[in-house]
Amino acid sequence: MSNNPLIRQVHEKYKPIWALNHAFALLAWDLETYMPTGASEARGFAQAQLALLGQEKIVALSDLISEAQKSSNLSENDKGTLRIVERQVEYYSKVPSTLIEQLHRTATEANLVWREARRKSEFARFQPYLERLVELKKQEAEKLGYEGHPYNALMDRFEEGLTVRDTDAIFARLVPSLKRILEKVIAEGRYPAHHPLESEKYEEAAMSKVNVDLISLLGMPKDNFRLDVSTHPFTSGMAVSDVRITTRYEGVNFKEGISHVIHESGHAIYELQVDPSLEHTPLVHTPSLGFHESQSRFWENFVGRSREFTELIHPILTKNLPFVSTYSNDEVYRYFNMVRPSLIRVEADELTYNFHIVLRYELEKRLIGGDVTASEIPTVWSNMMEEYLGVRPKTDAEGSLQDIHWSGGDFGYFATYSLGNIIAGMIFKEIQRDMNFSETVRNGNLLAIREWLREHIHRWGGIYSPKELQQRLFGEVYNPDRLISYLEDKFLGQMT
Numbered sequence: 001m002s003n004n005p006l007i008r009q010v011h012e013k014y015k016p017i018w019a020l021n022h023a024f025a026l027l028a029w030d031l032e033t034y035m036p037t038g039a040s041e042a043r044g045f046a047q048a049q050l051a052l053l054g055q056e057k058i059v060a061l062s063d064l065i066s067e068a069q070k071s072s073n074l075s076e077n078d079k080g081t082l083r084i085v086e087r088q089v090e091y092y093s094k095v096p097s098t099l100i101e102q103l104h105r106t107a108t109e110a111n112l113v114w115r116e117a118r119r120k121s122e123f124a125r126f127q128p129y130l131e132r133l134v135e136l137k138k139q140e141a142e143k144l145g146y147e148g149h150p151y152n153a154l155m156d157r158f159e160e161g162l163t164v165r166d167t168d169a170i171f172a173r174l175v176p177s178l179k180r181i182l183e184k185v186i187a188e189g190r191y192p193a194h195h196p197l198e199s200e201k202y203e204e205a206a207m208s209k210v211n212v213d214l215i216s217l218l219g220m221p222k223d224n225f226r227l228d229v230s231t232h233p234f235t236s237g238m239a240v241s242d243v244r245i246t247t248r249y250e251g252v253n254f255k256e257g258i259s260h261v262i263h264e265s266g267h268a269i270y271e272l273q274v275d276p277s278l279e280h281t282p283l284v285h286t287p288s289l290g291f292h293e294s295q296s297r298f299w300e301n302f303v304g305r306s307r308e309f310t311e312l313i314h315p316i317l318t319k320n321l322p323f324v325s326t327y328s329n330d331e332v333y334r335y336f337n338m339v340r341p342s343l344i345r346v347e348a349d350e351l352t353y354n355f356h357i358v359l360r361y362e363l364e365k366r367l368i369g370g371d372v373t374a375s376e377i378p379t380v381w382s383n384m385m386e387e388y389l390g391v392r393p394k395t396d397a398e399g400s401l402q403d404i405h406w407s408g409g410d411f412g413y414f415a416t417y418s419l420g421n422i423i424a425g426m427i428f429k430e431i432q433r434d435m436n437f438s439e440t441v442r443n444g445n446l447l448a449i450r451e452w453l454r455e456h457i458h459r460w461g462g463i464y465s466p467k468e469l470q471q472r473l474f475g476e477v478y479n480p481d482r483l484i485s486y487l488e489d490k491f492l493g494q495m496t
């Protein structure tokens with residue numbers, strides 16, 4: 001596909017790396033879905049060995065990449081290939097394998113301790129592991145190198161080019177606006193904080209029929225897509241022709257299940273709509289987690305929580321969950337859009353969700369910058385929760401122990417959740433230039449929305465960096481004003 005012989009060589013040598021990633025993804029998916037519990041040690045060993053093999057193959061591309069970079073007349077695809085492979089080569093050449101191994105071992109151990117600590121709600125148990133992980137991540141940042149804040153090196157791993165300066169500026173705009181909207185919504189009681197549908201129980205079989213209708217409405221392709229069950233819902237894109245999502249059945253409060261399926265389908269549609277000619281190359285993946293999350297959030301919130309969409313699925317709900325029949329469209333819409341400041345991130349509503357992210361971003365930045373110690377986390381956490389949302393955790397389990405990320409050593413990840421919402425806001429503004437969005441959703445013409453996203457975002461895979469892709473699409477980068485104006489219209493606008 002490239003005219004440059006060196007790039008063709010890179011693509012040729014990348015094929016086994018693609019295949020290893022494919023195998024790795026399948027093992028990871030199986031681990032969360034069907035693997036018998038007794039197999040975890042063998043699985044861990046196999047995954048570690050495959051990861052090592054992949055690293056060796058990446059580092060072996062180093063000279064070829066440097067050589068190819070000297071070429072003139074590189075196409076956009078060629079430049080994208082070099083950018084992506086160089087980032088991978090750089091990581092494994094700068095961070096010593098002993099440190100990677102230490103991080104991996106500590107994270108495996110920390111994860112087990114975290115589970116126990118969370119169950120008993122004892123932060124003190126987890127604290128020494130958090131300290132150790134922060135120390136190792138600081139070392140990783142030093143090895144990777146950075147300008148300005150050491151946290152920049154860690155965020156860049158998930159969102160290329162994202163800095164503390166960018167993120168501070170984004171949140172400095174977003175937070176006061178969200179506070180203003182939230183205070184007004186609560187003061188005026190515009191959206192309910194509680195709803196009787198929250199406590200309606202459902203049978204798994206009935207809900208699984210809802211899911212079948214839902215994924216058919218979303219147009220998920222039968223031959224390239226699966227829906228299974230796991231403890232935590234996730235999406236695994238193994239190939240452009242093989243994408244899998246999971247959900248869970250909680251037995252009550254069915255909107256959670258609907259949100260899981262729409263959210264993960266948003267991720268899946270992205271993976272399924274990358275240009276098939278990029279398959280087996282380094283370009284086949286999203287440029288960043290923020291972009292990936294923008295897709296899941298766009299479908300979950302901008303489409304899935306709209307009045308038109310709740311009307312569209314009302315017949316699916318009443319057919320399979322008879323208790324919904326006594327509720328009007330408007331009541332179902334209000335159930336999907338309750339606003340209630342709460343302690344748990346994964347249960348947060350559209351309006352309060354970003355506060356949970358700012359809090360984690362601030363804490364991680366301070367931990368990595370040495371401005372706060374692990375032992376201070378529970379108190380700082382509670383104080384910030386109170387400042388942002390007016391609620392204070394009574395236990396560590398509903399405070400600083402609730403998320404898995406730190407125990408896995410994933411520092412630098414959280415901000416991408418909010419970036420996803422922000423990019424989704426930018427998409428929402430842009431897509432309305434090309435279509436009457438409400439009308440399109442009302443008519444159930446979701447294919448038109450999928451097609452728009454394919455054309456503008458999905459097909460490009462990772463050719464452009466996240467900032468370049470935004471610049472091309474929107475002429476601006478991570479502008480939170482689009483999200484703010486969408487939320488203002490939705491939550492403070494004329495109630496229809």
Ligand SMILES: [Zn+2]
Nearest residue numbers: 263267293296
């Ligand atoms: Zn997601």
